Amino acid sequence: MTFREDGAAALEWAARYLEQVGGFPVLAQVEPGDIRSRLPAAPPERGEPFADVLHDLDEILLPGTTHWQSPRFFAYFAASAAEPGILAELLAATLNSVGFIWRTSPASTELEAHTLDWTAQLLGLPAGWHGHIEDSASVSTIAALAAAREANGGRVVVCSKEAHSSVERAARLLGLETRKVPLDDEFRLDAGALDLTDAAALVATVGTTSTAAVDPVPVLADACEAAGVWLHVDAAYAGSAWVCPELRWSQAGVERADSLVVNAHKWLFTPMDCSLLWTRRPEALRSAFSLVPEYLRTSDEAESLSDYGPALGRRFRSLKLWAVLRCYGREGLQARIREAIRLAEVFEGLVRCEPGWEVCAPRHFSLVCFRREGPDADNEELLARVNETGELFISHTRLDGRYVLRLAIGNERTTEADVRRAWDVLRRESASRISVI
Amino acid sequence: MTFREDGAAALEWAARYLEQVGGFPVLAQVEPGDIRSRLPAAPPERGEPFADVLHDLDEILLPGTTHWQSPRFFAYFAASAAEPGILAELLAATLNSVGFIWRTSPASTELEAHTLDWTAQLLGLPAGWHGHIEDSASVSTIAALAAAREANGGRVVVCSKEAHSSVERAARLLGLETRKVPLDDEFRLDAGALDLTDAAALVATVGTTSTAAVDPVPVLADACEAAGVWLHVDAAYAGSAWVCPELRWSQAGVERADSLVVNAHKWLFTPMDCSLLWTRRPEALRSAFSLVPEYLRTSDEAESLSDYGPALGRRFRSLKLWAVLRCYGREGLQARIREAIRLAEVFEGLVRCEPGWEVCAPRHFSLVCFRREGPDADNEELLARVNETGELFISHTRLDGRYVLRLAIGNERTTEADVRRAWDVLRRESASRISVI
Numbered sequence: 001m002t003f004r005e006d007g008a009a010a011l012e013w014a015a016r017y018l019e020q021v022g023g024f025p026v027l028a029q030v031e032p033g034d035i036r037s038r039l040p041a042a043p044p045e046r047g048e049p050f051a052d053v054l055h056d057l058d059e060i061l062l063p064g065t066t067h068w069q070s071p072r073f074f075a076y077f078a079a080s081a082a083e084p085g086i087l088a089e090l091l092a093a094t095l096n097s098v099g100f101i102w103r104t105s106p107a108s109t110e111l112e113a114h115t116l117d118w119t120a121q122l123l124g125l126p127a128g129w130h131g132h133i134e135d136s137a138s139v140s141t142i143a144a145l146a147a148a149r150e151a152n153g154g155r156v157v158v159c160s161k162e163a164h165s166s167v168e169r170a171a172r173l174l175g176l177e178t179r180k181v182p183l184d185d186e187f188r189l190d191a192g193a194l195d196l197t198d199a200a201a202l203v204a205t206v207g208t209t210s211t212a213a214v215d216p217v218p219v220l221a222d223a224c225e226a227a228g229v230w231l232h233v234d235a236a237y238a239g240s241a242w243v244c245p246e247l248r249w250s251q252a253g254v255e256r257a258d259s260l261v262v263n264a265h266k267w268l269f270t271p272m273d274c275s276l277l278w279t280r281r282p283e284a285l286r287s288a289f290s291l292v293p294e295y296l297r298t299s300d301e302a303e304s305l306s307d308y309g310p311a312l313g314r315r316f317r318s319l320k321l322w323a324v325l326r327c328y329g330r331e332g333l334q335a336r337i338r339e340a341i342r343l344a345e346v347f348e349g350l351v352r353c354e355p356g357w358e359v360c361a362p363r364h365f366s367l368v369c370f371r372r373e374g375p376d377a378d379n380e381e382l383l384a385r386v387n388e389t390g391e392l393f394i395s396h397t398r399l400d401g402r403y404v405l406r407l408a409i410g411n412e413r414t415t416e417a418d419v420r421r422a423w424d425v426l427r428r429e430s431a432s433r434i435s436v437i
Numbered sequence: 438m439t440f441r442e443d444g445a446a447a448l449e450w451a452a453r454y455l456e457q458v459g460g461f462p463v464l465a466q467v468e469p470g471d472i473r474s475r476l477p478a479a480p481p482e483r484g485e486p487f488a489d490v491l492h493d494l495d496e497i498l499l500p501g502t503t504h505w506q507s508p509r510f511f512a513y514f515a516a517s518a519a520e521p522g523i524l525a526e527l528l529a530a531t532l533n534s535v536g537f538i539w540r541t542s543p544a545s546t547e548l549e550a551h552t553l554d555w556t557a558q559l560l561g562l563p564a565g566w567h568g569h570i571e572d573s574a575s576v577s578t579i580a581a582l583a584a585a586r587e588a589n590g591g592r593v594v595v596c597s598k599e600a601h602s603s604v605e606r607a608a609r610l611l612g613l614e615t616r617k618v619p620l621d622d623e624f625r626l627d628a629g630a631l632d633l634t635d636a637a638a639l640v641a642t643v644g645t646t647s648t649a650a651v652d653p654v655p656v657l658a659d660a661c662e663a664a665g666v667w668l669h670v671d672a673a674y675a676g677s678a679w680v681c682p683e684l685r686w687s688q689a690g691v692e693r694a695d696s697l698v699v700n701a702h703k704w705l706f707t708p709m710d711c712s713l714l715w716t717r718r719p720e721a722l723r724s725a726f727s728l729v730p731e732y733l734r735t736s737d738e739a740e741s742l743s744d745y746g747p748a749l750g751r752r753f754r755s756l757k758l759w760a761v762l763r764c765y766g767r768e769g770l771q772a773r774i775r776e777a778i779r780l781a782e783v784f785e786g787l788v789r790c791e792p793g794w795e796v797c798a799p800r801h802f803s804l805v806c807f808r809r810e811g812p813d814a815d816n817e818e819l820l821a822r823v824n825e826t827g828e829l830f831i832s833h834t835r836l837d838g839r840y841v842l843r844l845a846i847g848n849e850r851t852t853e854a855d856v857r858r859a860w861d862v863l864r865r866e867s868a869s870r871i872s873v874i
Contacts, residue, residue, distance in 0.1 A: 003451075004452045006520065007448040007452065008445075010527055011441070014527060017531055017532070028540070028542075032740075034547075035547035035548065035551075036547045036551050039547075039548070042555070043555035043556075043558060043763075043766070044762070044763060044766040045767045046768050047763075047765050047768070048763050050764055053521065053525070053759070053760050057528065060544075061548065065532060065543070065544045066534070068534055068535055068541075069533055075541075076535075079535070081530055081533035084443070084487050086530040086533075087440075087444055087447040087487065089526050090447055090451060090524075090527040090530070092526070093518055093523040093526035094450075094454055094455065095502060095504075095506065096506055096517075096518035096709055097502065097503070097709075098513075098516070098702075098709055103464065103465070104505075104513070105502070105505075106471070106501040106502070107499070107501035107502045108502075110471075110472035110476075114472075114473050114476050135572050135710075135748055135750075136748040136750040137749075138748045138749045138750065139747055139748055142610070142747055146610055165728050165729070166749050168728055169728050169747070169749075173583055173610070173725075174610065175612040272530075272534075272750065272752045272753075273572075273752050275750075288609075288610075289606060291605055291606050294834055296602075302469035310579055310606070310607075312573060312575045312603050313572075313574070313575065313702070313709065313710065314573075315709045316709075320530075323487070325480050327484050327487055328484050329480070329481040329482050329484040329485065330480060330481070330483075332483070332484045396731075398731045
């Protein structure tokens with residue numbers, strides 16, 4: 001078989017998958033070990049046709065797949081890999097550029113800088129910030145905090161109790177302590193309880209994982225400025241919302257950040273992995289990471305993006321972001337973000353109008369935190385039961401010690417019918433549980 | 438346009454690119470800033486057709502592309518993205534799985550563990566090691582050294598002067614010092630000069646970047662065992678050669694390593710990025726990285742691969758490795774590795790037979806270090822001149838203070854004709870320079 005024939009089969013597989021994904025159980029209905037037990041224990045001696053790979057993808061892997069592309073994936077932060085981004089990944093793999101220095105991949109290096117500037121314009125960020133792409137917000141945060149340590153000294157990373165776990169992981173990796181500030185009554189960092197003693201950095205979150213709360217960045221920026229502390233803003237999820245001017249209330253103060261992370265693979269319709277890291281202090285990142293061995297020395301005066309993060313070898317990640325920005329445009333991105341928020345409003349309204357249910361946190365953006373009134377155990381059981389139906393997938397968090405359900409909208413295929421169906425399943429499973437007892 | 442139509446155009450672009458790549462100038466013939474100056478300063482307001490993306494890929498990006506897929510890419514460590522791996526990236530982007538815990542992507546989590554076991558079998562590694570995938574050897578090294586620090590304490594990372602720069606970068610990130618051991622006369626770590634005082638880890642290299650030298654791992658393993666120091670083996674390039682039993686002389690002692698990195702995207706025909714990290718002490722990696730927040734807690738007892746490295750969000754990277762292992766099989770991998778080595782032998786022979794040229798280091802695997810006899814400046818100029826022809830791309834290093842050229846074979850499309858042509862260009866450009874003066 002040729003690349004063209006195998007490729008046509010792969011493409012047909014992808015097209016059908018995207019057409020049919022709404023019909024699959026969203027959460028994989030398998031037990032740990034099920035997939036491995038169906039794979040041969042030893043690798044093949046002789047090469048097999050690519051068609052066999054596609055066959056086993058259907059037969060073995062698909063039943064063990066949790067379908068992130070499903071319109072009823074509502075867990076964590078739901079995401080979409082848009083079609084132009086998917087095809088761009090095919091192209092990037094074809095080129096197989098490795099961008100450790102400019103000359104090894106000028107197009108990839110310059111397109112990365114350029115798409116980050118484009119995205120900064122779309123989000124209304126200050127002009128002139130330096131942007132590059134890391135694989136995950138975890139690694140973007142490591143890069144930012146390494147720069148903070150380099151620039152400012154200090155041995156403590158300060159963040160709220162609702163900051164993402166990757167902040168503490170990054171601090172631990174860097175040999176720094178984490179100090180967690182208590183929350184106010186809307187799950188934001190309580191600026192009144194802030195203590196920046198010995199701080200290298202403060203991480204403020206715009207759109208926390210639990211409730212999408214927005215920390216009071218302007219006040220935090222004042223405090224960081226006064227104390228000479230690096231301000232890193234984690235807007236991994238909510239930052240994409242800034243493409244809509246009416247949502248830029250949540251951007252207040254961010255223009256004073258030293259660094260900012262927004263994950264294009266979360267809510268900017270770009271396939272994993274594409275974490276965007278901007279900084280207004282690029283020299284601090286360079287001084288934390290730059291180290292040029294002889295075999296990479298050139299007479300180019302061009303910038304190497306590997307000087308700004310942990311990895312030397314870098315994929316051509318900007319190609320998929322470029323394809324999405326090109327094919328959707330500002331208007332297409334805005335329309336999708338606004339629709340996700342509208343659907344979250346619809347769901348919030350359904351919960352609010354139903355006796356015996358409550359909304360548990362202010363709704364920001366496209367995430368609704370809610371629960372059935374009553375004991376935690378009922379909600380835990382409800383979550384398990386609902387996810388087992390395969391009709392939708394939601395996740396949970398804990399707020400003020402209470403077990404709370406989360407429904408996040410972010411998949412571009414999600415319609416109002418999907419949201420209403422999710423609500424029907426929730427009510428049905430909640431009722432059936434009670435009737436059984 | 439539909440996904441099928443746009444996809445067919447993208448696939449045709451990829452097929453033609455792979456057919457034509459040998460005809461493009463290998464090293465991009467552009468100056469820094471050339472690409473960006475041809476891109477619009479602002480992102481589009483309205484969505485554009487995907488065909489426009491393909492058009493600009495040809496018109497704007499391709500002239501700025503250094504062609505890693507070219508059969509005459511001989512720089513750094515030449516690599517191949519094999520066709521099954523390319524198509525698997527299309528599939529992985531279509532699924533868009535995010536594997537931060539088992540249940541978010543059981544198939545991706547289990548296939549990753551399984552393909553690492555398969556690869557361990559192919560390479561003849563000990564059974565039972567724990568394997569997972571990171572994006573780059575840089576990040577694999579960070580993970581390994583973080584585990585070493587966690588397990589052993591110590592504040593120094595010991596490696597040879599020819600260890601990869603990512604070792605020093607990782608140590609710096611972790612707040613550790615680097616101690617560089619001198620070399621013996623074959624550019625290997627001189628075990629007689631080893632000092633493990635206060636060491637957290639020793640990094641031994643199998644296949645250094647400069648010359649593909651192999652550090653004396655058995656002796657180093659003895660020393661590490663005696664001193665209670667973590668032994669990390671960096672076989673990012675050469676580890677893939679172990680698929681051939683006759684090359685396993687270079688694996689001696691590796692079975693005693695605490696951790697090992699092999700980059701499948703270097704010489705195992707897998708597209709970027711796919712760095713394989715094995716350890717026989719998985720609990721040390723877990724204790725360096727594991728941290729489970731409430732919103733990721735589940736009742737599953739299944740393993741989460743994000744507990745073993747810096748990133749929480751993880752792409753479905755194993756799919757491309759699986760596709761390559763399936764479609765090539767052990768025999769296909771062996772045949773390609775052996776052919777690369779044969780071609781390196783051919784090139785080495787040509788250099789050795791030619792008066793006025795010298796081979797500068799023992800040839801291991803598929804890398805030849807050589808130079809024109811005479812001053813460094815002549816060789817530097819020769820490198821620039823040869824790369825400017827676009828007919829091939831080679832890189833350099835410095836050995837014993839001398840400027841040395843490197844020709845590395847790793848692209849599966851490289852033929853003996855490509856190698857002979859490279860040699861012809863080198864002789865021609867060398868002669869023309871002399872005749873001009």
